[in-house]
Amino acid sequence: MPQKRSVLLLTGGAGVLGRALVDELSRDFEIVCLRHRTPMNDPRVREIGADLLQPELGLPQGDFERLAAEVDLVVHCAAATNWKTEPDSIRRANLGGTAGMLDLCVRAGAPMYHMSTAFVANPLAPEERERFPGAAAYLASKTEAEQLVRDAPVPGVILRPSVVMGDSVTGRIAGVQGLTRVLAAIVKGQVPVVPGSPDVRIDMVPQDVIAGAVGDLVRGGVTDGEYWLTAGAHSLLQREVVDACLEFAELYGPRPHPPRLVPLESVHRLLLPLIEGPTFPESLRRRFHTYAELLLVFQRALPFESSLGSPHCGSAPSKDALRQALVRNLAAWSTGPGGMRGRHRAQPSRAAVPMRSETTGTTETEELAS
Template sequence: MPAFDASSAFNAFNASDRPTLLLTGGSGVLGRALIEELAPGFRIVCLRHRTGVADPRVEEVPADLTQPRLGLSPSDLARLTADVDLVVHSAAATNWKAAPEAIWRANLDGTAAVLDLAARAEAPVYHVSTAFVANPLAPEEQRRFPGAAAYLASKTAAEQAVREAAVPTAILRPSVVMGDSRTGRIAGAQGLTRALGAIVKGQVPVLPGAPDARIDMVPQDVVARAVGELLRAGATGGEYWLTAGTQALSQGEVVDVCLEFAEGYGPRPHPPRLIPLESVHRLLLPLIEGPSFPESLRRRFHTYAELLLVFQRALPFDSSLGAPHCGTTVSRDDLRQALVRNLAAWSAGPGGLRRAPRASYGASSARRLAS
């Protein structure tokens, strides 16, 4: 499929007449970062479902991914068809507690509707998928975790629909999107953020997975910068892995960072015991699913098991970061620093530690971040 020359189109516009970019998922973690990255060069129109963006740089249009033609009014559909120059499809159903059929509707039918609108507008589509399509669940995992299974399968099917689209496309595969690498702030608490917070609080006695399993996380601004460069270069027809790759932290390293961070606020929590995945399936999950196990602990561990089964990986992902027009690479030290800043932002917010770090922690923490 020939590449859409967005770079020529982009340069043809001046600051007062910018190309129009249709963005879905603008209120999400990555969507907010994309607005920061793209607002200077594009006129952004966001499709809004439940949560508005409330950003003066953005025009919002009511829509619904699960409805025919995105639930757009005839006038909005006609206007977008006439005005849109390119599309970034970042919206997805990511709540694994939702019914599997609802996840499929949003992720596959929604993508098909976005592609149909793009075809009407003759606009290229940049589809935000997930690197974890490379982590298919085993049949036993699919039975125990139907939400995660539906998410991964629907994202895989959506990618195929994108490849078969009538317009130029690019598939973007970020891994876990963390908060900002400089401030640590994130638009909303994600499941993995809550799991890391529970480790800091010493509330996690066991975790599924080996210490050397990789947990691939990339800060939101790093992902957004790569997407911005791809758009401005007009890169289509490719699949881009927006991941840490070989630099991803291991699960053992992530736990150590959490425990070191907790030490700044009080005694170091007891480290969680890391249990091999085969033992999780054969012994631990059947045990906690029994009637004698406390319901609150059962729910918590089930959530952590679901997250970590999807988000950990024995081998590193491929990574496109640092390739031409695809942002910059991240080092293991970059990721450790970003994780500490993410924990600091979490600790100051709802559900965090809600207390100041010990006075002696500031200098030692600064030294660790600088090293």
């Protein structure tokens, strides 16, 4: 008689990491997904409509009690990540949602696996918080949510991924990520200036590599600790990312003029005050402001710590694999809406877009969308 599988409750299942986690975990667990608006329509999961900000998740009391009685562990991925949202809404969603899931964990006696972000290590200066209130609210709320997990009376694991790339085999991703717009614009030659110096690091990890590490932790019975799901010392430098985008663009036509890489201190002191003035078109002002906000948060001079490759925490991608992965994701983006249709000149070779690595079992990728 087959052994009954443990019940894993997942929030944010319709998101990028949520879908990758369903792929990773559905073989070993019975997955229950809480959803608010977006249905998953995935036969591998059981969906329950809920509101994380309401007492007992907005469920009738009997339903909440039955859910708590059957849940064995919780993976909490749901979060407000749109920095254009009102800061108070971002804070309320990320703190209230975490508190609601911790309440369920307490009732269920279940450990919490909390998806935070590596960029809690990048606190913003006061003038940056004023200029970029959405990013500031996001980082502050994730930092405070981590503390809620530490203070809770149930076991908790804090997971800190960096920028999430597309799948390491297909290059696809479930939703458009902020940084992808910047890289797509570089490929199209639409970015004359990129905020940040050439040698800062852009830490990106494929969604299935992150999901694999989470799966290893869950299956390994790890129920405490903080894990950095990052490329760390292997992360690409900004100039390497830009070069890969320009080389990829040559498959479709002349190589775009390379953007000028401007240190962030010059961006804050000179470029942003200039562009925010009345002489620049509103569309240009919004675009550059978005790029500066994203890259302000996503850049690091020193590498993150990385837990990938440590016991029960997946595999560590190499720098070469990450660069090859970026090419594969560019290839996936190029065939989609807003990609390079109509500009086709050559297909990326198999050498440039490698298949699954024989050493790590993965080839890391970055999906781009317009």
